[in-house]
Amino acid sequence: MTGRESRIAVVGTGYVGLTTGACLAALGHHVTCSDVDRCKIGLLSRGEVPLREPDLPRLVRRGLARGRLRFTVDTRDAVDGAGVVFLCLPTPMASGGEADLAAVREVVADVRASLPGGCALVTKSTVPVGTAARLKELVGRPDVALVSNPEFLREGSAVRDFLHPDRVVVGSADRAAADRVAALYAPLHAPVVRTDAASAELVKYAANAFLAAKLSYVNAVAELCEAEGADIGAVTAALGRDPGVGRSFLRPGPGWGGSCLPKDTRALLRAAEAAGTGFPVLRAAIEANRRQQRRVVDRVAEACGGALRGHRVGLLGLAFKAGTDDLRDSPALAVAAGLAARGADVVACDPALRGDERGIGESVAFVDDAYRAAKGARALVLLTEWPQFRELDWCRVAELLEGAVVVDTRNHLDPDVLRRAGLVRRGIGC
Secondary structure (H helix, E strand, O other): HHHHEEEEEEOOHHHHHHHHHHHHOOOEEEEEEEEHHHHHHHHHHHHOOOOOOOOOOHHHHHHHHHEEEEEOOOOOHHOOOOEEEOOOOOEEEEOOOEEEHHHHHHHHHHHHOOOOOOOOEEOOOOOOOOOHHHHHHHHHHOOOOEEEEOOOOOOOOOHHHOOOOOOOEEEOOOOHHHHHHHHOOHOOOOOOEOOHHHHHHHHHHHHHHHHHHHHHHHHHHHHHHEEEEHOOHHHHHHHHHHOOOOOOOOOOOOOOOOOOOHHHHHHHHHHHHHHOOHHHHHHHEEEEEEEEHHHHHHHHHHHHHOOOOOOEEEEEEEOOOOOOOOOOHHHHHHHHHHHHOOOOEEEEOOOOOOOOOOOOOOOOOOOHHHHHHOOOOOOOEEEOOOOOOOOOHHHHHHHHHHOHHHEOOOOOOHHHHHHHHOOOOOOOOO
16 A cells, blocks of 8 residues: 555544554554644653553554654644544543543544545544444535444553454445555454444444443353352353353453443443333343442452451452553442442552552552552452462461451452462352
């Protein structure tokens, strides 16, 4: 691909935008990324990546060094001469549960006159069904094609997911524009699913809602295992071998969270309600997730003798999953808040956090290592599956704890190691 078609603009430099820009530059394209955050653009222009994402700093520095990647705060400058413009903007959950498209509409209104004739304007952000059609009207130019190209990136493995996709979804009424976007991914040799824009927009919501429902389902199975004396590990090992089920997203935990699943499930539920179809299965999955968080709090209370008031509880991990410092809708924070609401003195640590991040709240005292979190605690609760927690000196932990119970909400710790240390491990579904 040469000429204008190899020039790409990426608007927004969050997880999705920066990964998209850096990876496309690594594939040989010339990419300009824009963002309104001057401080972030300054850092990125120097090769400093303010996101915790494996391999991303290396790709950014390589793109800069090879002259294939640049950063600017001027979005109109970024789109100048671009054959493809990716919108990688935040679409947070609004008060009613629907996706807030204010940032998307604002950027499109700002650059519509600057878009080169014949370019493809691509929504990579997660947006409701019908967004491409509405943006087409907002752009108001027949020479600009709208394309939906949803992302399927997981925090902590975003670069790998981009460069080794299991599918690329491209939706548009303009076949030539869809071909141009699909061609960007040709070096990856991934299956390309071509469809209309509305279907492509729905794919991302449907995928995330399915994964959320799967996680809620496995947590319900884990609760049944506890009641019947079965082992969730054995159950999921057998389930995962069924090709109709698959092995992914079969690990029980304290609930699902992060930047995508909570907002996307709520947005899809809201869209279904607006369409008059409802979505009772999805509603049940959302409620089951809240229930799982409450159930973890109850289990910790049991470990403390039935009441939490006045007891110190240590937490291992606050990020919504290992490999990231993201606290958005973290189930660990929900559990911490539930413990504090019932009178517990909550002390937490997380190897990816400083303790002053927004979201931790005043009800949680943050310490810089696991041993300080364990000291004097009536119970210790593992909430994020960081590998370093498995390597703790558990005999030392046992000496520091006031109690002897470790609630392992991720089934992450070695039961034999804890038992030899004189600790009682209480997992999920076992």
